[in-house]
Amino acid sequence: MGEPARVPRSWSTGWPRPRLGLRGRFIAFVSAVVIAFGAVLTAFAVKVQNERLRHELEERSKLLTVVAAANATDAMALLEIGELRQLFLEIRQQENVVDVVAFDEDGRILTDGTLKNPRRHQLVAEGVRRHTASSDALLLEFRGAVVEVTKPVILGARRLGGVTLSYSLTGLAEDQSAFTRRTMLVGAVFASLSLLATALLAAAVTRPLREVTAATRALSRGEAAPPLPVRTTDEVGELAAAFNEMTARLRATTVSRDELDLILDTMGECLVVTGVDGTIRRVNKAACELAGVAEEALVGSNCRRLFRAPAGSQSLLHAATADAMAHGLETALQTAAGEAVPVLVSVAPLATPGEQPRGYVIVAADLSERLRVERQKDEFVTMVHHEVRAPLTAVRGAIGLLSGGVAGQLPDSAKELVAIAQRNAERMERLVADILTARKLDAGRMDFQFLEVEPMALVRQAAEACAAYAGKYGVHIVIEGDLGETRVRVDPDRLIQVLNNVLANAVRFSPPGGTVNLHSSRTGSTVRIAVTDAGPGIPESFRDRVFEKFARADDGSWRHRSGTGLGMSISKAIMEELGGAISFESAVGAGTTFFVDLPAAN
Amino acid sequence: MARGRWSPAVLVVVAAELACSGGGSGPAPPAPAGARPAGVLTIGALSLSPGREHEVVQPFADYLAARLGEVGIGHGRVVVVESVHGMVEELAAGRVDLYIDSPFPVAFAAEHGSGLKVLLRRWKHGAESYRSLIFARADSGIETLADLRGRMIAFGEPFSTTGYLLPKTALVAAGLQVAGYQDPAAAVPPDRVGYVFSNDAESTVFWVLKGKVSAGAGNEDYFAEMTGERIDELRIVARTPSLPRNLVGARRGLDPAVEAAIVDVLLAMEDDEKGRAVLAAYEETARFDRLPQGEEEALAEVAGLLQFVAEDLGG
Ligand SMILES: Nc1ncnc2c1ncn2[C@@H]1O[C@H](COP(=O)(O)OP(=O)(O)O)[C@@H](O)[C@H]1O
Ligand SMILES: [Mg+2]
Numbered sequence: 001m002g003e004p005a006r007v008p009r010s011w012s013t014g015w016p017r018p019r020l021g022l023r024g025r026f027i028a029f030v031s032a033v034v035i036a037f038g039a040v041l042t043a044f045a046v047k048v049q050n051e052r053l054r055h056e057l058e059e060r061s062k063l064l065t066v067v068a069a070a071n072a073t074d075a076m077a078l079l080e081i082g083e084l085r086q087l088f089l090e091i092r093q094q095e096n097v098v099d100v101v102a103f104d105e106d107g108r109i110l111t112d113g114t115l116k117n118p119r120r121h122q123l124v125a126e127g128v129r130r131h132t133a134s135s136d137a138l139l140l141e142f143r144g145a146v147v148e149v150t151k152p153v154i155l156g157a158r159r160l161g162g163v164t165l166s167y168s169l170t171g172l173a174e175d176q177s178a179f180t181r182r183t184m185l186v187g188a189v190f191a192s193l194s195l196l197a198t199a200l201l202a203a204a205v206t207r208p209l210r211e212v213t214a215a216t217r218a219l220s221r222g223e224a225a226p227p228l229p230v231r232t233t234d235e236v237g238e239l240a241a242a243f244n245e246m247t248a249r250l251r252a253t254t255v256s257r258d259e260l261d262l263i264l265d266t267m268g269e270c271l272v273v274t275g276v277d278g279t280i281r282r283v284n285k286a287a288c289e290l291a292g293v294a295e296e297a298l299v300g301s302n303c304r305r306l307f308r309a310p311a312g313s314q315s316l317l318h319a320a321t322a323d324a325m326a327h328g329l330e331t332a333l334q335t336a337a338g339e340a341v342p343v344l345v346s347v348a349p350l351a352t353p354g355e356q357p358r359g360y361v362i363v364a365a366d367l368s369e370r371l372r373v374e375r376q377k378d379e380f381v382t383m384v385h386h387e388v389r390a391p392l393t394a395v396r397g398a399i400g401l402l403s404g405g406v407a408g409q410l411p412d413s414a415k416e417l418v419a420i421a422q423r424n425a426e427r428m429e430r431l432v433a434d435i436l437t438a439r440k441l442d443a444g445r446m447d448f449q450f451l452e453v454e455p456m457a458l459v460r461q462a463a464e465a466c467a468a469y470a471g472k473y474g475v476h477i478v479i480e481g482d483l484g485e486t487r488v489r490v491d492p493d494r495l496i497q498v499l500n501n502v503l504a505n506a507v508r509f510s511p512p513g514g515t516v517n518l519h520s521s522r523t524g525s526t527v528r529i530a531v532t533d534a535g536p537g538i539p540e541s542f543r544d545r546v547f548e549k550f551a552r553a554d555d556g557s558w559r560h561r562s563g564t565g566l567g568m569s570i571s572k573a574i575m576e577e578l579g580g581a582i583s584f585e586s587a588v589g590a591g592t593t594f595f596v597d598l599p600a601a602n
Numbered sequence: 603m604a605r606g607r608w609s610p611a612v613l614v615v616v617a618a619e620l621a622c623s624g625g626g627s628g629p630a631p632p633a634p635a636g637a638r639p640a641g642v643l644t645i646g647a648l649s650l651s652p653g654r655e656h657e658v659v660q661p662f663a664d665y666l667a668a669r670l671g672e673v674g675i676g677h678g679r680v681v682v683v684e685s686v687h688g689m690v691e692e693l694a695a696g697r698v699d700l701y702i703d704s705p706f707p708v709a710f711a712a713e714h715g716s717g718l719k720v721l722l723r724r725w726k727h728g729a730e731s732y733r734s735l736i737f738a739r740a741d742s743g744i745e746t747l748a749d750l751r752g753r754m755i756a757f758g759e760p761f762s763t764t765g766y767l768l769p770k771t772a773l774v775a776a777g778l779q780v781a782g783y784q785d786p787a788a789a790v791p792p793d794r795v796g797y798v799f800s801n802d803a804e805s806t807v808f809w810v811l812k813g814k815v816s817a818g819a820g821n822e823d824y825f826a827e828m829t830g831e832r833i834d835e836l837r838i839v840a841r842t843p844s845l846p847r848n849l850v851g852a853r854r855g856l857d858p859a860v861e862a863a864i865v866d867v868l869l870a871m872e873d874d875e876k877g878r879a880v881l882a883a884y885e886e887t888a889r890f891d892r893l894p895q896g897e898e899e900a901l902a903e904v905a906g907l908l909q910f911v912a913e914d915l916g917g
Contacts, residue, residue, distance in 0.1 A: 079805055079808045079809055079812060080801075080805060081802050081804040081805040081808055082800075082801055082802030082804065082805055083802075085802075085804070104812075110808065111804065117804065120804070120828070120830050121829075121830040121831055121832050122830075122831070
């Protein structure tokens with residue numbers, strides 16, 4: 001690290017690395033392999049050829065020596081040096097012959113085939129002399145690229161000396177140069193062919209890659225990538241197939257995501273997805289519209305700014321624990337205009353089970369409309385109370401006075417009219433009372449005064465209250481059963497109200513002169529008061545709606561239709577508040593039984 | 603390899619050429635300036651290898667002819683004959699103008715009616731003269747030529763001056779009777795000196811060294827080289843007189859002006875580069891010069907020895 005400035009530039013990493021494409025690298029690599037292989041092969045071929053040549057040359061040298069020795073025998077025997085010189089001159093001129101000498105039995109050189117014959121009389125090597133004195137075989141001595149072959153020359157029993165031929169093993173000049181030329185030519189052809197083949201192969205291999213690259217680029221630009229051709233069944237073909245599969249999946253995912261976006265944007269509730277820290281990641285259209293803020297402004301901000309903390313929680317997200325969702329949280333959504341819109345919120349952690357949440361999904365429903373309707377209902381009820389009930393009471397009082405003869409004896413025709421007015425006023429009063437009761441129950445504003453009472457007393461009271469009404473239709477109310485000491489904890493007035501409703505219906509639907517049975521019983525801890533009539537029964541199709549508000553089965557009878565349709569709904573709400581239940585059994589044409597069940601207090 | 607041999611067909615061609623060549627170069631008209639004179643100078647050579655001889659002699663003949671324009675010579679040619687007698691005939695007929703050879707054949711031609719006249723000495727192979735040695739194994743007991751009686755001596759080639767002719771003259775001059783044999787192992791009568799031809803100077807030395815013959819003869823100049831480290835195993839029994847290495851003979855009747863011009867050109871050859879190059883190519887001739895004792899005298903000396911070997915030259 002001492003002096004980086006003195007490092008020669010070529011050693012630093014600052015230089016751009018020479019870049020070869022995959023194709024270039026492929027060609028370079030394969031060429032290198034091929035050339036290396038070719039070089040090794042050529043070297044091997046040359047080696048083999050050289051060895052073959054060397055062997056051949058060795059054989060030739062032996063043959064030539066034997067021939068020379070045979071031809072020289074007579075001349076050596078007769079010491080015809082001129083003849084010997086002539087013979088050796090011819091041998092000397094043979095290719096690859098480096099030297100040839102004839103020597104006598106003492107090992108002294110006779111001639112080397114030249115006129116000058118500078119080694120005349122000189123002794124040949126000791127080894128050669130010894131060999132010649134004792135053997136008739138060839139003696140081979142290698143001196144580098146030259147072999148010296150000695151053949152003892154023997155005529156009959158006479159050892160005349162020998163012939164030594166020095167022969168080059170480096171190859172016949174023609175042979176070797178021809179072989180080298182041939183090898184080089186073959187090598188060059190081989191190299192260029194393999195280079196061509198490599199280039200073609202590289203193009204074939206990289207073509208699909210280039211196609212994939214182009215298709216991927218197209219995809220990333222958002223263009224539709226046409227399916228790649230799958231030409232082969234090999235890895236390259238597999239790549240193309242895999243790519244096609246990927247684009248198909250990607251397209252499917254994109255489509256389903258688009259669908260999801262559409263769904264989320266169409267849903268009425270506000271959807272807000274946040275990170276763990278509450279940073280908003282995405283919102284749907286409803287959320288943007290309710291908040292009056294563009295999506296871009298919402299995404300990235302914290303959801304704390306959008307939602308107030310629900311009552312009793314530090315923040316909205318605190319309300320949802322790490323692994324469970326929170327439902328029905330009432331809070332407010334802060335709009336851009338500064339309004340706080342009441343919302344009902346569900347918060348669910350975004351997590352695969354057993355993992356830390358990656359964020360939260362918040363779904364908020366706008367409550368302002370519902371609250372407005374509630375408010376309007378309340379306003380209506382208040383209006384009914386003040387503007388209908390009070391005047392109605394006055395009207396009924398006045399009619400009562402009229403029928404009571406305060407304004408003198410009424411003629412019979414007038415009496416009849418006053419009676420009609422009185423009936424309708426009472427009916428209207430009932431209707432108003434029912435409406436007010438129903439609203440009170442709905443809004444949870446009905447007060448209940450719970451007392452422990454003996455239900456039989458209440459049953460009797462209810463029967464008495466209805467007796468007059470039943471009498472009008474010639475219907476008898478028969479009280480049956482006995483509950484003994486059984487007590488229930490109820491608001492007695494409300495229970496009587498329920499029993500009145502049920503009894504009134506039974507009377508109303510009973511045939512004239514019929515009987516309504518009021519039967520009380522206890523089974524275990526449940527007290528049951530059953531009211532049975534022999535009326536037409538409740539039509540099958542209407543049974544589901546008996547407890548709905550303002551619901552009345554239309555069977556064509558005026559008397560039957562005279563109700564408000566609120567009785568059963570009020571009764572059901574009261575029974576729930578009392579901790580009991582109301583239900584019925586009915587057979588068309590045979591009659592109906594309503595059951596009022598209560599838990600026994602003892 | 604084919605160089606050494608000469609096919610019969612080629613010999614026929616050469617013979618035909620000789621037959622057609624007609625007379626030598628008579629008195630030639632002066633050559634017109636710029637054109638080559640028509641006169642031809644013919645050089646004769648004695649050899650069994652006419653092809654090789656042509657190759658060696660022709661450049662010399664051309665060189666010479668090119669410088670004889672003033673005396674009407676424009677062309678040089680070479681005539682090769684196989685025997686001394688043939689040469690005598692060619693010279694006598696005027697078909698050969700110059701005959702350059704060893705002293706014995708030149709002397710023989712002169713003695714046998716060719717009317718040959720010696721002009722100069724030729725330093726063939728760089729030597730002005732040569733002589734022969736007669737040698738025997740040092741342990742042979744042969745100390746004088748007389749000790750060779752009843753023994754066999756090896757000579758070189760039958761036409762060789764130093765290998766045969768000169769040593770033989772020495773033996774005969776010493777009063778010994780010589781007899782030729784084919785077989786070196788033949789029995790030689792006690793009053794004779796038997797001889798065989800080894801046909802090779804190297805063989806002669808080996809024969810003596812290895813006792814195949816009792817003695818041998820050869821050119822003194824090559825003796826040391828031939829014997830090498832074994833020189834001590836030999837004893838020199840006799841040395842012959844020296845003879846000029848080569849003689850240049852001119853035919854009788856050659857134009858004296860041409861003759862004089864030839865002598866001038868040959869003597870001057872060693873003085874110019876072209877001349878020296880031609881000399882070197884012509885069997886390593888060092889120079890041509892006049893014979894120290896005079897041409898007549900020199901020829902007489904050779905002729906004096908020739909009597910002992912005349913029959914060997916075909917006489
Ligand atoms: N005992 C009964 N027999 C036949 N129908 C009955 C009987 N009790 C109730 N219903 C049916 O249930 C409807 C609802 O009863 P209720 O809520 O008391 O309204 P209302 O008595 O004012 O009609 C009645 O209109 C009637 O159609
Ligand atoms: Mg009713």
